[in-house]
Structures are given as C-alpha cells and as structure tokens.
Amino acid sequence: MADRITPEWCLAMAHLEIGHEVGAGLTAIDPVPDEDTEGSDESRLALGRFVSLARRGRGMSIDTLAELTEVDVGELLSIERDAHHLPDTRTLYQLAQIFGVSQHKLMGLSGLTRPKDLKYVDEAIRYAALSESVARLTKEEQAALDGLIAVLSERKGK
Amino acid sequence: MTPPGPKSISQVALMDAVSGAGVPAEFWQPITDKNLADWEAHWRPAIQEQLVLLSDAGVERHLWPQSREWNWRKKHNALGSSLSNESAAVMAAGVTQGMMIVDLDFRARIEEQARQHMVYIDFLEVAPWNRRTLTGGAPRYVGIGTLMIGKAIQRSLELGFKGRIGLHSLPQSNDYYANQCGMRDLGSDANYNKLRYFEMTPDMAERFLMRGERSGR
Numbered sequence: 001m002a003d004r005i006t007p008e009w010c011l012a013m014a015h016l017e018i019g020h021e022v023g024a025g026l027t028a029i030d031p032v033p034d035e036d037t038e039g040s041d042e043s044r045l046a047l048g049r050f051v052s053l054a055r056r057g058r059g060m061s062i063d064t065l066a067e068l069t070e071v072d073v074g075e076l077l078s079i080e081r082d083a084h085h086l087p088d089t090r091t092l093y094q095l096a097q098i099f100g101v102s103q104h105k106l107m108g109l110s111g112l113t114r115p116k117d118l119k120y121v122d123e124a125i126r127y128a129a130l131s132e133s134v135a136r137l138t139k140e141e142q143a144a145l146d147g148l149i150a151v152l153s154e155r156k157g158k
Numbered sequence: 159m160t161p162p163g164p165k166s167i168s169q170v171a172l173m174d175a176v177s178g179a180g181v182p183a184e185f186w187q188p189i190t191d192k193n194l195a196d197w198e199a200h201w202r203p204a205i206q207e208q209l210v211l212l213s214d215a216g217v218e219r220h221l222w223p224q225s226r227e228w229n230w231r232k233k234h235n236a237l238g239s240s241l242s243n244e245s246a247a248v249m250a251a252g253v254t255q256g257m258m259i260v261d262l263d264f265r266a267r268i269e270e271q272a273r274q275h276m277v278y279i280d281f282l283e284v285a286p287w288n289r290r291t292l293t294g295g296a297p298r299y300v301g302i303g304t305l306m307i308g309k310a311i312q313r314s315l316e317l318g319f320k321g322r323i324g325l326h327s328l329p330q331s332n333d334y335y336a337n338q339c340g341m342r343d344l345g346s347d348a349n350y351n352k353l354r355y356f357e358m359t360p361d362m363a364e365r366f367l368m369r370g371e372r373s374g375r
Contacts, residue, residue: 001315001316003168003312004308004315005168005170005309006169006170007169007180008171008370009305009308010170010171010183010304010308010370011180012369012370012371012372012373013301013305013308013370014173014301014304014305015173016304016334016338016339017300017302017338018175018300019290020333020338021284021289021290021303021328021334022302022303022304022306022307022331022334023224023225023282023283023303023327023330023331024282024325024326024327024328025228025283025325025326026280026281026350026353088330088333089220089329090221090290090330093217093221103216
C-alpha cells in the first residue's frame with residue numbers, strides 16, 4: 001500500500017497546526033478540571049461582562065484586544081457574548097496579563113477550575129449585573145468595572 | 159530492549175514556523191535509543207526551562223504543559239515489548255521533534271463503528287521547542303502532530319482498519335482535534351482523567367487525507 005503521508009502532504013497540512021498544540025495521552029499529573037460541570041452561566045456572564053467593560057474602559061475595539069492578546073476575534077466575541085462558551089486557558093492568561101487581574105480568578109469565573117472561595121465569584125456576578133452593555137461606559141459602568149477589577153485582582157482575598 | 163536504529167524510515171516534511179519554508183524530516187519506526195537520548199538530553203532541559211519561565215511569570219500550575227512529567231523511556235520500556243503497541247518518532251535537523259506510541263488492540267466507540275478495530279494513539283507529544291507557550295515562546299517547526307495523525311491513519315489503513323483512529327486529547331489540544339482534524343468528540347472520559355475522547359471514522363479519515371492531497375498538488 002502506498003504511503004499517502006508524503007513530504008508534500010505534510011507541508012500542505014502543516015498550517016492546520018499553527019496556533020494549536022497537539023498532544024494526546026493519559027496525564028499522570030494534576031487531575032484535569034471537569035469542563036462539563038463546573039462554572040455556571042452566571043459566572044461566565046460575569047467574565048464576559050468584565051472583558052467587555054475592561055476593553056471598552058481602555059477604548060479598545062475587539063480587533064485591538066485580539067491583536068494585543070494574540071487571540072482570535074471569534075474567541076473574544078464568544079467570551080463576551082456567549083455564556084456557554086468555555087474559553088481557552090491561554091486566552092484567560094493573556095486577558096489576565098492585559099487587564100492586570102488574577103488569572104486564577106478568571107479561570108474560576110470561566111469554569112475551567114473549581115474556585116475554593118466562591119465569594120469573589122458571587123461578588124463578580126453582582127458587579128456584572130450592575131452594568132449594561134452600551135457604546136461608552138457610564139459612571140455606573142465605570143463603578144462596576146472598578147468593582148470587578150478590585151474583586152478579580154490578586155490583592156483582595158484568594 | 160530499545161533497538162539501536164529504526165527498522166523503517168520514511169521521508170516527511172515540517173514547516174519552519176518563522177519562514178514558512180519546508181524542512182526535510184524523517185519518520186522513524188520504532189522509537190530508538192537515539193530518540194530516547196534526545197528526550198533526556200534536549201526535551202527535558204527545555205521543558206524545565208519553560209517551567210521556570212512559567213513559574214517566574216506566575217502562571218498557575220494547571221496551565222503548565224500537561225505532559226511535563228511524561229517519561230518516554232519508561233513509557234517505551236513498558237509498552238515497547240507489547241505486540242499490540244507500535245512506536246514512532248519524527249526526526250529533523252538531527253534531533254527528535256516528536257514521538258508517538260499507538261495501540262493496535264483497541265476497539266472503536268462511535269456507534270456506527272462500535273467494537274471495530276482501530277489504531278488508538280496512546281501517547282503523542284511534540285518537542286517543547288515546537289509548542290507555543292503562555293510566556294510568548296513561538297514554535298520552531300509546525301506540522302509534527304499533524305503528520306503523526308496522518309501516519310496513524312495510514313497504519314490503520316494498512317492493517318485493514320479503514321482509517322479508524324482514536325485518542326484521548328490533552329486539554330490544550332481539544333480544539334485541534336475537533337476543528338482542525340474533524341474528529342468526533344465523544345466527551346469527557348471519567349476513566350481517563352476526564353480527558354476528552356476523540357475518534358475518526360473511515361469517512362473522516364479519508365477527508366483528512368484528501369485535504370492534504372488536494373492542496374499538495
């Protein structure tokens with residue numbers, strides 16, 4: 001049987017891997033977070049609202065944020081608008097870096113990890129609920145954003 | 159005992175991630191002493207270096223590479239003598255760029271092909287310098303994982319399994335298997351550290367191979 005995996009085939013298909021990691025096999029280390037059950041829609045809504053507010057608070061478009069974080073526009077749109085979307089771990093890391101908040105807490109809000117302290121999740125949901133998505137930040141939205149940043153920063157609680 | 163040299167070598171290619179140029183490479187079967195030595199001499203120090211960067215950057219441990227504690231020598235010693243296992247490595251620039259161990263005694267799970275033979279990918283890993291990292295590291299070569307998936311399909315065809323393959327994905331690779339390879343996601347598997355299980359039917363395998371054959375012409 002002819003080998004169909006030729007050098008030409010490899011080069012034609014290599015682009016599939018750009019921006020992706022490829023690995024398979026049983027992990028022998030930390031248990032993998034249960035992606036199916038953790039994280040409520042409410043906490044993901046709070047995450048989406050935080051990203052939207054923080055982005056707009058800095059006067060950034062989705063495109064600009066995508067460029068800065070090297071994350072797909074589609075992924076950012078899904079985070080902001082789709083409470084069922086499970087974000088990529090790298091995306092949350094990049095967002096935490098850009099917005100200066102705790103990656104650990106963003107992971108907790110997203111449902112990728114199970115937060116030990118649920119207080120910050122509840123607080124984040126409360127602040128998110130205070131905001132409305134409009135073109136420019138109102139004073140109330142700015143206050144909600146300030147509250148979210150305080151709740152999601154490393155300084156306050158764990 | 160690990161054989162000193164590969165029993166078979168086929169010509170493949172990788173893409174230089176910076177220039178986009180093709181890089182000649184070889185697909186070795188099975189994994190050899192040279193590959194395991196590369197893992198010890200090159201992979202492990204590079205992984206350690208990445209872990210230091212991740213730690214210094216304050217990256218949470220659960221975001222670190224999931225395969226960071228894999229020991230390929232132990233894996234190979236444990237599975238290398240089994241008749242149902244086969245192993246392979248990708249070589250380029252004189253160094254091992256990826257390794258894979260497959261199990262030929264595994265049955266499919268998708269309903270329409272349930273209990274039929276398939277090639278199951280026990281372990282697949284690319285060298286640490288070929289992965290993007292959270293701390294901004296860019297890969298050196300791309301295409302290693304994709305060609306190993308292609309080779310697993312090829313082996314499935316050779317054995318009469320019609321291209322059926324399956325694997326448990328590392329968490330950071332879920333979207334690659336689902337969206338780039340077009341494999342069926344059968345969800346989180348409680349028996350495998352809750353890793354998601356992906357499987358390919360003969361139709362999916364043929365589509366995957368054809369994509370490269372059409373655009374490679």
